[in-house]
Amino acid sequence: MNAYPQTIHFIGTNTPRAEEVTPEVLAVEGTIPAEIDGAFFRAVPDNAFPPLFDDEIALSADGMIARFDISGGQASYAIKWVDTERHVLEREAGRSLFGRYRNPFTDDASVAGKDRTVANTTPLWHAGRLFMTKEDGRAYEIDPATLATIGKFDFGGRLRSETFTAHPRIDPETGELFFFGYEAGGLCSLDIAYCIADAEGNLVSEQWFEQPYCSTIHDFVITEKYAIWPIFPTLADLDRIKAGGPHWAHRQDLPSYVGIMPRYGDVSEITWIEGPVGVSCFHEVNAFDDGDKVHIDLCLTDTNAFPFMREAGGLEIAQQDIRGGLTRWTIDMSASEPAIEQSILGPSGDLCRVADADQGRPYGRAWYLSMNPGAKGPPLLGGPVGANFNCLLRIEPQTGKLAMMELPPGAGISEPAHVVSTEPGHGGWLLSVVDIPNSPNPADYASELWVIAADDIAAGPVARIKAGRPLRSQVHGSWVDRAKLAAAKAG
Numbered sequence: 001m002n003a004y005p006q007t008i009h010f011i012g013t014n015t016p017r018a019e020e021v022t023p024e025v026l027a028v029e030g031t032i033p034a035e036i037d038g039a040f041f042r043a044v045p046d047n048a049f050p051p052l053f054d055d056e057i058a059l060s061a062d063g064m065i066a067r068f069d070i071s072g073g074q075a076s077y078a079i080k081w082v083d084t085e086r087h088v089l090e091r092e093a094g095r096s097l098f099g100r101y102r103n104p105f106t107d108d109a110s111v112a113g114k115d116r117t118v119a120n121t122t123p124l125w126h127a128g129r130l131f132m133t134k135e136d137g138r139a140y141e142i143d144p145a146t147l148a149t150i151g152k153f154d155f156g157g158r159l160r161s162e163t164f165t166a167h168p169r170i171d172p173e174t175g176e177l178f179f180f181g182y183e184a185g186g187l188c189s190l191d192i193a194y195c196i197a198d199a200e201g202n203l204v205s206e207q208w209f210e211q212p213y214c215s216t217i218h219d220f221v222i223t224e225k226y227a228i229w230p231i232f233p234t235l236a237d238l239d240r241i242k243a244g245g246p247h248w249a250h251r252q253d254l255p256s257y258v259g260i261m262p263r264y265g266d267v268s269e270i271t272w273i274e275g276p277v278g279v280s281c282f283h284e285v286n287a288f289d290d291g292d293k294v295h296i297d298l299c300l301t302d303t304n305a306f307p308f309m310r311e312a313g314g315l316e317i318a319q320q321d322i323r324g325g326l327t328r329w330t331i332d333m334s335a336s337e338p339a340i341e342q343s344i345l346g347p348s349g350d351l352c353r354v355a356d357a358d359q360g361r362p363y364g365r366a367w368y369l370s371m372n373p374g375a376k377g378p379p380l381l382g383g384p385v386g387a388n389f390n391c392l393l394r395i396e397p398q399t400g401k402l403a404m405m406e407l408p409p410g411a412g413i414s415e416p417a418h419v420v421s422t423e424p425g426h427g428g429w430l431l432s433v434v435d436i437p438n439s440p441n442p443a444d445y446a447s448e449l450w451v452i453a454a455d456d457i458a459a460g461p462v463a464r465i466k467a468g469r470p471l472r473s474q475v476h477g478s479w480v481d482r483a484k485l486a487a488a489k490a491g
């Protein structure tokens, strides 16, 4: 029996697994460096029940929180549903009650006014707390030891924003959490709430401003001086949503913008600078100050990378025809009319990572996922756009120097996490889940967590941790070291 639509959202690494696992010790091939001690948390969208609509998309699946716990050269694995209000209601009903992605007008009448968020995008650690986030709602707090859901988080009743980004930024020196919510004032509102929490987790600032159009703002960046929102013309429309249609439609004819303000400033100081027309980006790699200049490095594409956001905009562009690159936008803030100067740093790709200590600072290296032009065999089906990335890149943005880690034929790879090394001069480690086909059946693959020397990725993994089961696609992951886990506020 399979009641799931046979679309890209439910096959390959998107095959519903819906399996909770209590900690299980895993087999390891190779040697996990003893200094790797902590937890790799992953946000995994999965389906508890078949969807109400056949055009359901993977971004709408219920959040699961997974943990690879690594210590003393050994690893264990656990995964649990996030008990969002939505998931609990659906579990009680024994079926789906919520309709299309970010469209409350398609829900079962019994859940009108209930919290729709699925908390499926990024595990976030800040000030001793673990959260699961989704940009259309508030974060849910999770107990890092048991993975049990503690509840919806609103900074002790202080947060006004109805939403909380899946991509906050933590300043490595101050420990402050910089974050925002868009559609902060409700469905299709132009409101952005810009917030700062101090190193102890207290909300110390929340200011609201409006964006020029109602775009999907998946990520933002900070530098030592600025808070920066690059925005792209994939827009929401309330009439379309009320008619049961898609939340987002890409507009190839409208410009992008960069909103930039002093990071400790007043939102009235924000400047909007027009950028290229029709482009799209979901993740910025990093940004940093360079005298009066600001550099913003983005995973940029010439149209929206999600097929359903292009189709909703009436665009007929095949996935393989999308062009892009790791792109630097430089803005001279001392100019009378600051403008964007664009340069290309590296090949197209996404799901980027920098070392935590490099956040918002000049940086010497970044890692991201891409398509290997020399790959033997087609990409593994799955992930939010229907095909998984099949290689890992390391780039030195100042010089453009590139290295690649290839995968076995037909394998896919998920976003890497970075683990600092205590050895002087050692660049640390990357942790990344790799899915390796067992047979031509796209649901039949082996999932492994690879441990890779961060500055020698071409050498491949030093250890392969066998998950013992095929894992559903993650979105983002986060590494939390043992000292932070030991200081957790929960439990």
Ligand code: V55
Binding pocket: 045, 059, 120, 121, 135, 218, 282, 384, 475
């Ligand atoms: C993204 C992911 C989402 C989402 C919106 O990677 C954008 C982009 C996993 O959910 O809801």
Ligand code: FE
Binding pocket: 121, 166, 167, 218, 282, 283, 476
């Ligand atoms: Fe993301």
